[in-house]
Structure formats: structure tokens, C-alpha cells
Amino acid sequence: MSVTKKVGRPKAFDRDNALAKATGVFWKQGYEGASMKLLTDAMGINSPSLYAEFGDKHGLYLEAINSYATNDACTPLVALETEPDITQAVRAFFEAVIDYSTHHASGAKGCFLVSCVATSAGHVEGTAELLRDAITSTDSRIKARFDHEIELGNLPREFPSADRAKLMFDLRQGMVFRARAGFDDSDLTGDTEKYVSSVLAKPEN
Amino acid sequence: MSVTKKVGRPKAFDRDNALAKATGVFWKQGYEGASMKLLTDAMGINSPSLYAEFGDKHGLYLEAINSYATNDACTPLVALETEPDITQAVRAFFEAVIDYSTHHASGAKGCFLVSCVATSAGHVEGTAELLRDAITSTDSRIKARFDHEIELGNLPREFPSADRAKLMFDLRQGMVFRARAGFDDSDLTGDTEKYVSSVLAKPEN
DNA sequence: CTTTTTTTGTAACGCTCATTACAAAATCCC
DNA sequence: GGGATTTTGTAATGAGCGTTACAAAAAAAG
Structure with missing residues (x-):
């Protein structure tokens, strides 16, 4: 509920926006055609941030599908x-x-x-x-x-x-x-x- | 017309059959998902034969599309x-x-x-x-x-x-x-x- | 039988892939 | 301000990618 401030360095990206950008890359390139380089460039983050947030490429893909479907x-x-x-x-x-x-x-x-x-x-x-x-x-x-x-x-x-x-x-x-x-x-x-x-x-x- | 015998070592595979097998791999895996290993295994040939016959992976793909479409x-x-x-x-x-x-x-x-x-x-x-x-x-x-x-x-x-x-x-x-x-x-x-x-x-x- | 031609299988090429180790940076808590 | 915590960017990892160099093998031609 509350926007509880969390300890530690704050995230420098917006999750939903990054996910939307990733969806666009998958959409254009297909799953295998969407390289980590293309994904991270479009999302504006580095790969460690992607892994921390979405698990791995496959997890990101599944989230992209759910996000698009809804x-x-x-x-x-x-x-x-x-x-x-x-x-x-x-x-x-x-x-x-x-x-x-x-x-x-x-x-x-x-x-x-x-x-x-x-x-x-x-x-x-x-x-x-x-x-x-x-x-x-x-x-x-x-x-x-x-x-x-x-x-x-x-x-x-x-x-x-x-x-x-x-x-x-x-x-x-x-x-x-x-x-x-x-x-x-x-x-x-x-x-x-x-x-x-x-x-x-x-x-x- | 005539089945003119050609000089040199004869091919050990059937072109149409190899192309059909390649089509199946592309169909299941997508273009990037179809690795050379998967393709050559399914086609029953080694990569040099594939390159000699179809140019490269991209050329094979275009031929697969035309073959399927017809x-x-x-x-x-x-x-x-x-x-x-x-x-x-x-x-x-x-x-x-x-x-x-x-x-x-x-x-x-x-x-x-x-x-x-x-x-x-x-x-x-x-x-x-x-x-x-x-x-x-x-x-x-x-x-x-x-x-x-x-x-x-x-x-x-x-x-x-x-x-x-x-x-x-x-x-x-x-x-x-x-x-x-x-x-x-x-x-x-x-x-x-x-x-x-x-x-x-x-x-x- | 030797030469010529073509295809074969092996093994390597450089490159890019997805993934991660690590230290610096940025925030909150006390 | 000092310590704890989390995210950051850099750089490296080994694996697998598409592609090719090369020599052995198999056929026809002379």
C-alpha cells in the first residue's frame, strides 16, 4: 500500500517501462532473435539489473507475454x-x-x-x-x-x-x-x- | 532431361529430402532457434555439404519457405x-x-x-x-x-x-x-x- | 593407373551468446 | 558520520553460434 522507502541504492529504471521495451524487442525479433544486447539497450539497463529484476531471459519473456496479454x-x-x-x-x-x-x-x-x-x-x-x-x-x-x-x-x-x-x-x-x-x-x-x-x-x- | 552422370564424388544425400527436414526444424524452432547443429543432424549431412548446396543458413531458410509455399x-x-x-x-x-x-x-x-x-x-x-x-x-x-x-x-x-x-x-x-x-x-x-x-x-x- | 573433379568428414575459426563475479556508488538507519 | 543494504556499471566467464580450410575419399575421363 504505502510507498515504503527501502534501504539501499534506489533503482534507476522503471520496471513497467523496461518490461514494455523488452516486449517490443521480443515482438520484433522473436525470442532467440532478441539478444541480451538488444534487450538491455532498449530497456536502458545493464544485464545484472535485468537478472536481478526478472530472473533471466526466459523469465523476462514470460513476464512480457503476461504483460502484453493483459x-x-x-x-x-x-x-x-x-x-x-x-x-x-x-x-x-x-x-x-x-x-x-x-x-x-x-x-x-x-x-x-x-x-x-x-x-x-x-x-x-x-x-x-x-x-x-x-x-x-x-x-x-x-x-x-x-x-x-x-x-x-x-x-x-x-x-x-x-x-x-x-x-x-x-x-x-x-x-x-x-x-x-x-x-x-x-x-x-x-x-x-x-x-x-x-x-x-x-x-x- | 537426361540423368547425365557427373564427374567427381557423388552426393550422398537427396536434396529435396534434406530441404524437407530442414523445413521441419525451422517450423518447430523458428529461424534463430534452428541451430546449424539441429539442422545438419535432421538433414543427415555435415555443414560443408549444407553450405555447398544452399549457400548459407539464410539461403536454406528462403528455399525452405518457397518449398513449403509450393x-x-x-x-x-x-x-x-x-x-x-x-x-x-x-x-x-x-x-x-x-x-x-x-x-x-x-x-x-x-x-x-x-x-x-x-x-x-x-x-x-x-x-x-x-x-x-x-x-x-x-x-x-x-x-x-x-x-x-x-x-x-x-x-x-x-x-x-x-x-x-x-x-x-x-x-x-x-x-x-x-x-x-x-x-x-x-x-x-x-x-x-x-x-x-x-x-x-x-x-x- | 593416373589425373581431374566433386563431395565428404574433421576440426578449427572468430564471434556473439546468456550469465555472473566484483567493486564502486547511492540510499536509509542509527 | 558510520554501518548496513541494495543497485549500479565493468568486465569476465565458458558455451555455442554460423562459417570455412583442408585433406581424404569417391567417382569419371584419358
Whole structure:
């Protein structure tokens, strides 16, 4: 609670800022491609400080994943959950995705989880599990918003909320993949309206 | 044409097989994570042979990308293009995607382009361009199949073939992302039918 | 059988990697 | 101000990286 002054020499860096900078490096370079030199340079600290604060490179990576999953990766979800009108909400979700996958402050393109962590899921311990958690929790948060709208009568009773949640999230992976490959926001925004329609389309049959 | 005998000591390995094995290592480990030791062990050759045949690690990587893009990554497209009925064709596309993203012979999960090459697009020369080529060419091959069905009268005149092609391909990225995270074919096949419906749904208004 | 050509396996190259030992520096406590 | 405590920056560690030099081996050509 209190900002208790601690004995000893004070830290010369901000933890959250250093972690954000490290995330940017991982995002651009991948896990193995992010060397200690690149990391410490971006974070503005020396390696002993990094080790004292995060354990080692692997620990830093896991923290970066958690930090990203609860910050950047959540802004589209927050947009989806706060926008009152459901069509506007879905639109806002995709717009937020396009925004940070093409214009993130770090300069990295695409999505950190899809374009970097997914690669390490093949061989870096602990990452596949974090990825699965992120996927299932996102699926269910989207579904929850749809269910809420069904309750309100803004979506038909038979609206397949779970299926459409996965569809919506899977479409997102395609968009961030395009962003990673170098397509910019003007290339992606053209698809948004069609994707919104498909996500909210009345179930056939 | 002719299998002209060449002077000198004959090669002791098969080029295509070695390249396929290398692709599997890159797919699992990522570009930097795929060390020369892992590569040469999997390929069954020593590093001088690798350098003589592929130039260097970077050259091998680019060849692996091209090889994958014209082989594994194409089987869903071939399925889409050869299956006579359009609904069956779209279904076969997704089934082929699920098949190799969860059961590839190399043991790697997901899609090489999405789960590995996309990461290197951030920093490995020449990869972003290959990725963009793969995306645009896939978009247009899917669209071509839809256009063909419009001609035949099996899809309505106003069917938005270009939009649905991108939607279909973007949905695929979501599926292979799930596969990479560790979801298996039984988790993914449940979504297929809904995705087929969304891809082929009658355009609203 | 000798020469020429090409690929082989071994062993080395310099470099960069992640990690850490250590002493100087900066703060709080008494 | 002196001692305790924590972080700092420097510099070193051994291991592993991608790459290559080189000589032995295996084939065809003369």
C-alpha cells in the first residue's frame, strides 16, 4: 500500500517501462532473435539489473507475454465490451486490432502472441500454455458479450454465440498476420465492414 | 532431361529430402532457434555439404519457405480447386488445413508461414516479401474458385468473391494459430462446418 | 593407373551468446 | 558520520553460434 522507502541504492529504471521495451524487442525479433544486447539497450539497463529484476531471459519473456496479454491484447476486448451498440462494438474491436497491429508504439507489426509467442510455443517452455489460456479466455469474453446482447434482445435467441466468438477471434488472427507481412491499416480497414457483417449475420437455416 | 552422370564424388544425400527436414526444424524452432547443429543432424549431412548446396543458413531458410509455399501450404488450395461441389470444396480446404497443422510428418504444429516465417518478417531479410506474395496469391486463387462457381450459377451473381476469399483465408490463420498453441484436430473440426457456412453465406442486403 | 573433379568428414575459426563475479556508488538507519 | 543494504556499471566467464580450410575419399575421363 504505502510507498515504503527501502534501504539501499534506489533503482534507476522503471520496471513497467523496461518490461514494455523488452516486449517490443521480443515482438520484433522473436525470442532467440532478441539478444541480451538488444534487450538491455532498449530497456536502458545493464544485464545484472535485468537478472536481478526478472530472473533471466526466459523469465523476462514470460513476464512480457503476461504483460502484453493483459494490456495491448486487451484493448480490442475492452472496446468490444464498452461500446453500447453491438455492431459498433464488433467494429471497434476490429479497429483496435488494426490500430495496434499496424501502429504500435514499439514499431513492431502484427500481434506479439501470433507473430512471436506462437513460434516459441514449439520449443520454449511455458509458452504454449500461456497461449492456450489467452485463446480460451478471449473466446469466452467475446461470447459473454454476445450472450449479453441475446439477453437484451438485440441478437436473436438462436444466435450461436460461442461459434461466432471463435469466428471473430480467428478472423482477427488473419488480420494481424497480414499486418505482420507488411500490409498497412488502409489495406485492412477495407475488410472490417464485411467481417462485422459475417460475425453478426443471422444464423442460416 | 537426361540423368547425365557427373564427374567427381557423388552426393550422398537427396536434396529435396534434406530441404524437407530442414523445413521441419525451422517450423518447430523458428529461424534463430534452428541451430546449424539441429539442422545438419535432421538433414543427415555435415555443414560443408549444407553450405555447398544452399549457400548459407539464410539461403536454406528462403528455399525452405518457397518449398513449403509450393507444397504443404498448397494442399488445401488444391483440395479447394479440385472438389466439384463448392460446399464440399470449402470444407475440404479447412479439413486439409486442420490435417497438416495438427499431424504434419515433421511433428511441427500450426503453419510454417504463420508460426515461424511471420516472426522472421520482423527482422530476417527477404521474408516479409515472400509472405506478402503467399498471401496475395492465395487470396486470388480462392477468389478464382468462387468466381468460377458464380459463372456456373452455383453462387449468386452478387456473391462478394474477393471479400469471402480473404475471410476464408483469415479464418484459416485462426485455425492454425490454435493448432500451434496445442489444440488438436478434434478441437478444430468442430468449427469447420460453421466456418463453411459463413464463407458461403448469402450476402445480406 | 593416373589425373581431374566433386563431395565428404574433421576440426578449427572468430564471434556473439546468456550469465555472473566484483567493486564502486547511492540510499536509509542509527 | 558510520554501518548496513541494495543497485549500479565493468568486465569476465565458458558455451555455442554460423562459417570455412583442408585433406581424404569417391567417382569419371584419358
